[in-house]
Amino acid sequence: MSDDVTPMMAQYLEIKGQHPGALLFYRMGDFYEMFFQDAVLASEALDIALTKRGTHQGAPIQMCGVPVHSAEGYLLALIRKGFRVAIAEQMEDPAEAKKRGYKAVVKRDVVRLVTPGTLTEDTLLEARRANYLCAFAEVREEGALAWADISTGEFRVMTCPGARLGAELARLGPREVLVSEAREATWREVVEEAGAQVTALGRGSFDSSGSEARVARLYGVAGLASFGAFTRAEVSAMGALVDYLELTQRGKLPLLRAPVREASGGTVQMDGATRRNLELTQALSGGREGSLLSVIDRTVTSAGARLLEARLGSPSRDVAVVRERLGRVAWVIEGDRHGLRDALRMVPDMDRALSRLALERGGPRDLAAVRAGLVGAARVAALVAGGPLFDEALLGHEELVGLLEAALVAEPPLLARDGGFVAEGFHAELDQTRRLRDEGRGVVGEMQAEFVAETGIGSLKIKHNNVLGYFIETTTTHEATMRGNPRFIHRQTTANQVRFSTVELSELETRILNAGNLALEIEKGIFERLRAAVLERAAQVAAAARALAEIDLAAGLAELAVSEDWVAPQIEESRAFVVEGGRHPVVEAALRRQGVAFVPNDCGLTQAGVPAIWLITGPNMGGKSTFLRQNALIALLAQMGSYVPARRAVIGVVGQIFSRVGAADDLARGRSTFMVEMVETAAILNQADESALVILDEIGRGTATWDGLSIAWAVLENLQAVNRCRALFATHYHELTALAGKLQGVRNATLAVREWEGEVVFLHEVKEGAADRSYGVQVARLAGLPMAVVERAKVVLEALEKGDRERPSKALIDDLPLFRAVAEAPKPVAKESQVEKRLKEVSADELSPREALALIYELKGLAG
Numbered sequence: 001m002s003d004d005v006t007p008m009m010a011q012y013l014e015i016k017g018q019h020p021g022a023l024l025f026y027r028m029g030d031f032y033e034m035f036f037q038d039a040v041l042a043s044e045a046l047d048i049a050l051t052k053r054g055t056h057q058g059a060p061i062q063m064c065g066v067p068v069h070s071a072e073g074y075l076l077a078l079i080r081k082g083f084r085v086a087i088a089e090q091m092e093d094p095a096e097a098k099k100r101g102y103k104a105v106v107k108r109d110v111v112r113l114v115t116p117g118t119l120t121e122d123t124l125l126e127a128r129r130a131n132y133l134c135a136f137a138e139v140r141e142e143g144a145l146a147w148a149d150i151s152t153g154e155f156r157v158m159t160c161p162g163a164r165l166g167a168e169l170a171r172l173g174p175r176e177v178l179v180s181e182a183r184e185a186t187w188r189e190v191v192e193e194a195g196a197q198v199t200a201l202g203r204g205s206f207d208s209s210g211s212e213a214r215v216a217r218l219y220g221v222a223g224l225a226s227f228g229a230f231t232r233a234e235v236s237a238m239g240a241l242v243d244y245l246e247l248t249q250r251g252k253l254p255l256l257r258a259p260v261r262e263a264s265g266g267t268v269q270m271d272g273a274t275r276r277n278l279e280l281t282q283a284l285s286g287g288r289e290g291s292l293l294s295v296i297d298r299t300v301t302s303a304g305a306r307l308l309e310a311r312l313g314s315p316s317r318d319v320a321v322v323r324e325r326l327g328r329v330a331w332v333i334e335g336d337r338h339g340l341r342d343a344l345r346m347v348p349d350m351d352r353a354l355s356r357l358a359l360e361r362g363g364p365r366d367l368a369a370v371r372a373g374l375v376g377a378a379r380v381a382a383l384v385a386g387g388p389l390f391d392e393a394l395l396g397h398e399e400l401v402g403l404l405e406a407a408l409v410a411e412p413p414l415l416a417r418d419g420g421f422v423a424e425g426f427h428a429e430l431d432q433t434r435r436l437r438d439e440g441r442g443v444v445g446e447m448q449a450e451f452v453a454e455t456g457i458g459s460l461k462i463k464h465n466n467v468l469g470y471f472i473e474t475t476t477t478h479e480a481t482m483r484g485n486p487r488f489i490h491r492q493t494t495a496n497q498v499r500f501s502t503v504e505l506s507e508l509e510t511r512i513l514n515a516g517n518l519a520l521e522i523e524k525g526i527f528e529r530l531r532a533a534v535l536e537r538a539a540q541v542a543a544a545a546r547a548l549a550e551i552d553l554a555a556g557l558a559e560l561a562v563s564e565d566w567v568a569p570q571i572e573e574s575r576a577f578v579v580e581g582g583r584h585p586v587v588e589a590a591l592r593r594q595g596v597a598f599v600p601n602d603c604g605l606t607q608a609g610v611p612a613i614w615l616i617t618g619p620n621m622g623g624k625s626t627f628l629r630q631n632a633l634i635a636l637l638a639q640m641g642s643y644v645p646a647r648r649a650v651i652g653v654v655g656q657i658f659s660r661v662g663a664a665d666d667l668a669r670g671r672s673t674f675m676v677e678m679v680e681t682a683a684i685l686n687q688a689d690e691s692a693l694v695i696l697d698e699i700g701r702g703t704a705t706w707d708g709l710s711i712a713w714a715v716l717e718n719l720q721a722v723n724r725c726r727a728l729f730a731t732h733y734h735e736l737t738a739l740a741g742k743l744q745g746v747r748n749a750t751l752a753v754r755e756w757e758g759e760v761v762f763l764h765e766v767k768e769g770a771a772d773r774s775y776g777v778q779v780a781r782l783a784g785l786p787m788a789v790v791e792r793a794k795v796v797l798e799a800l801e802k803g804d805r806e807r808p809s810k811a812l813i814d815d816l817p818l819f820r821a822v823a824e825a826p827k828p829v830a831k832e833s834q835v836e837k838r839l840k841e842v843s844a845d846e847l848s849p850r851e852a853l854a855l856i857y858e859l860k861g862l863a864g
């Protein structure tokens with residue numbers, strides 16, 4: 001056993017040393033191998049076998065590997081589990097290495113660092129979601145956020161103070177966020193809260209003077225001035241992002257479009273908690289099912305779906321922009337444009353195909369995607385001509401389309417190295433070479449017939465394998481005949497077969513092989529030419545893709561509006577908020593599946609042009625939360641440029657939306673329910689301005705009744721007097737309803753219920769006025785609380801309502817033994833229904849709770 005480090009191991013350790021923090025996929029033939037600790041981690045994460053091979057410094061080398069052809073699946077699993085992977089490929093043919101000497105190691109180098117934010121493969125990406133990589137930079141007091149999706153080429157930047165980082169990340173939902181090493185501790189929690197992975201980079205990456213040069217180099221320009229005026233923090237953020245791409249993509253720079261500067265005041269401000277609470281892209285239970293996005297997405301292309309998600313995340317505050325978007329949806333609806341969505345359905349994901357081609361990860365199928373996309377663009381252009389959806393970018397691609405149509409077969413293979421993607425008639429030499437190759441195959445057949453005739457062995461066959469190439473095969477019974485003929489050269493004997501070759505067969509083989517190789521080489525050359533032709537027009541192709549995504553979005557929203565009977569909202573520069581017959585799209589869809597109709601409700605949050613607050617009381621399960629959220633969703637949908645689920649809606653532009661529910665644990669961060677509630681409420685009271693729409697659902701629920709009531713009371717006053725915003729405030733504290741008369745602009749609303757034979761029936765109808773009670777006890781009964789507990793609760797409630805709430809009367813406490821007796825009475829299993837029947841016969845109003853309790857006791861006693 002030797003402790004020497006083998007040359008290969010030395011190479012491995014050197015490469016590994018250059019990529020700390022990443023697992024190293026070390027290419028060896030058809031496998032990516034991992035060694036040492038990497039192997040231990042990967043074998044566990046991937047559930048694959050861990051083996052040992054040789055020794056290193058006296059200890060066995062642990063090792064595991066994945067086959068190259070199925071590496072993508074393993075990569076995805078590792079990335080999902082939070083690993084980063086460096087891929088080291090063989091940079092030369094092993095034969096080349098051998099020429100240098102017996103012990104020479106094949107040259108290897110890392111060609112790519114795979115991280116969550118830098119994926120481009122279809123199999124590793126969600127087709128209908130963007131895959132953002134963000135960089136957050138701080139220069140003195142200023143902050144900036146840059147983000148890019150290298151799978152589509154989108155690149156944006158904005159000024160972003162640290163305090164807003166969480167909200168912006170919640171909006172974008174990035175996979176990976178770059179921060180400077182020095183500030184990692186400060187931002188880690190914020191980044192992880194947004195569900196992204198943190199990657200810390202050294203100071204050099206964020207250095208703003210070097211950054212400008214780096215970004216300019218990417219676009220081959222002298223400076224960034226032509227892209228707009230950027231702050232130093234913005235340049236630093238963009239520079240860090242580009243630096244990281246250079247590092248991970250190893251010099252093959254992605255096709256990023258020129259950076260677009262996003263004005264920070266242009267979109268509706270919403271923080272992470274609000275987004276979660278409104279279940280925009282994910283339901284509270286996790287997953288997409290049950291989210292607003294899942295209900296409104298009618299797009300038919302991946303790019304359209306990604307645009308929809310982006311718009312839903314960033315509704316506009318600009319009346320003109322919103323009206324223009326609504327106008328496009330209206331145009332589709334009014335024109336009854338059949339065929340538009342069918343034409344769009346034929347459009348593949350050109351953005352992602354382009355990006356793979358640029359990164360040298362593309363294949364013939366990506367060229368075909370561009371071809372189909374541009375053909376589709378021309379078809380769509382004809383359908384939207386003369387309307388607001390028309391975009392010049394859709395047209396003018398004839399030359400490229402012509403080239404791709406002439407060059408490519410209808411359904412090309414995924415990879416260029418598979419060959420067979422260039423159409424016949426495109427390249428004369430290729431056609432000739434292919435003929436030679438194919439004729440060669442025909443000649444093999446003729447030769448076989450000749451050998452059969454010559455030997456008289458009818459079962460003689462010419463076959464091919466990778467070891468022998470072409471050979472003649474017969475069964476061993478004919479061995480003597482074959483060996484008797486000097487023309488046949490013996491190659492191999494297996495259990496039942498003997499194999500021979502001849503001089504002519506070997507010559508033919510060389511010809512076929514050469515022709516095959518030559519054909520493939522010609523095809524690869526053509527691929528490169530086509531790829532260059534596409535990339536030369538990358539900007540125009542990307543513009544066409546963007547135009548198609550916009551059209552798909554508008555057509556999808558039109559389809560939604562028509563099928564769900566939604567209405568065009570009226571958007572204006574005011575504080576108006578009028579919704580007539582509003583519905584909650586997700587609850588409505590869920591109820592429809594159960595065959596239940598949704599009860600539409602009105603909402604008006606302005607009084608004489610001034611923001612108003614609705615104080616909503618009502619029974620549990622009455623529909624308060626649904627009503628609150630549906631109004632926020634209607635504002636949000638309207639401002640993203642969609643029709644809304646209502647009969648009529650007038651929305652004065654909303655600048656901020658805040659939504660809070662009074663009880664959401666955050667045990668993971670060690671905060672109590674109440675603490676979370678108060679932190680979030682504080683954020684609203686500190687941030688909400690007059691343009692805000694605030695939704696507070698049972699604030700104060702997390703603490704003792706009187707503390708909770710006092711807090712809710714003061715919060716309501718603050719909203720009315722200080723924040724002066726439009727708000728919906730749901731509460732169980734009926735005491736608050738007294739404020740309606742006193743605070744200007746505060747109105748009471750309640751959810752109607754009807755009582756029927758002691759049971760509550762929810763009408764889900766919002767009407768003016770205050771609820772007289774919560775019906776909590778009745779709801780508890782509906783939920784199946786033991787009858788004795790329900791009845792006891794009624795007694796306590798009545799006593800409390802009459803007497804001193806803080807000090808329950810002695811009589812009430814003295815009742816306890818009676819309650820125990822009832823609760824502990826043997827359960828008359830079979831007769832329980834009889835008890836209930838009797839109870840229902842005597843209307844609850846006729847009996848005092850005590851009498852009811854006595855009745856139960858009596859009945860139970862009887863039954864027992």
Ligand SMILES: Nc1ncnc2c1ncn2[C@@H]1O[C@H](COP(=O)(O)OP(=O)(O)OP(=O)(O)O)[C@@H](O)[C@H]1O
Nearest residue numbers: 597598599600619620621622623624625626627764
């Ligand atoms: N407008 C409506 N039309 C029909 N059904 C509705 C309507 N609003 C709510 N519901 C139904 O009532 C259920 C309860 O609604 P919601 O959660 O909004 O009640 P809530 O008053 O907030 O209750 P709690 O106070 O217990 O949280 C919903 O799941 C839905 O099935």
